[in-house]
Amino acid sequence: MNKISDLKPDEIRKAIWGLSQKRSRLQSRLSSPSAMIEGCIHKIYKKCGNPKCYCAIGKKHGPYWAISRKIEGRTKLTYVSNDNILKKAFAYKRYNKDLARLRKIDERLYSWLKVLRDKKTKAYEK
Ligand SMILES: [Zn+2]
Numbered sequence: 001m002n003k004i005s006d007l008k009p010d011e012i013r014k015a016i017w018g019l020s021q022k023r024s025r026l027q028s029r030l031s032s033p034s035a036m037i038e039g040c041i042h043k044i045y046k047k048c049g050n051p052k053c054y055c056a057i058g059k060k061h062g063p064y065w066a067i068s069r070k071i072e073g074r075t076k077l078t079y080v081s082n083d084n085i086l087k088k089a090f091a092y093k094r095y096n097k098d099l100a101r102l103r104k105i106d107e108r109l110y111s112w113l114k115v116l117r118d119k120k121t122k123a124y125e126k
Pocket residue numbers: 047048049050053054055056061
C-alpha cells in the first residue's frame with residue numbers, strides 16, 4: 001500500500017487539499033517580493049599574505065561576504081560590506097528556493113490529479 005495509485009480518491013483529495021494550502025501560502029509570499037540583488041552569496045575566509053600573521057598557520061581572516069554573478073560567461077565576484085545589500089542578496093536566494101518549492105508542489109499536484117483521472121477512466125471498447 002505504498003503506491004499512490006492504491007490510495008482512495010478521498011485520501012488523494014485530502015493530499016491535494018494539503019498541497020494547495022501550502023501552495024497558496026508560497027504563492028502569496030512569491031507575489032510580493034522585496035527588493036533583491038541577483039547572484040550567489042559566498043562566505044569567504046582568507047589568508048592576508050603576511051607570513052607573521054596568525055592566518056599563516058591557523059585561523060583565516062573573515063568571514064567576508066561576496067556576491068558572484070555570471071557576466072558574459074565569466075563569474076564576477078563582488079565583495080559586500082553593506083548588510084542591507086547582503087540582505088537583498090539573501091532575499092534573492094530565498095525567492096529562488098521558494099520558486100523551486102512551488103514547482104515541486106505543482107509537479108506533485110499534477111501527479112495526484114493524474115491518479116484521480118486514471119481512477120475514473122476506462123478504455124472504451126466495443
Ligand atoms: Zn593574516
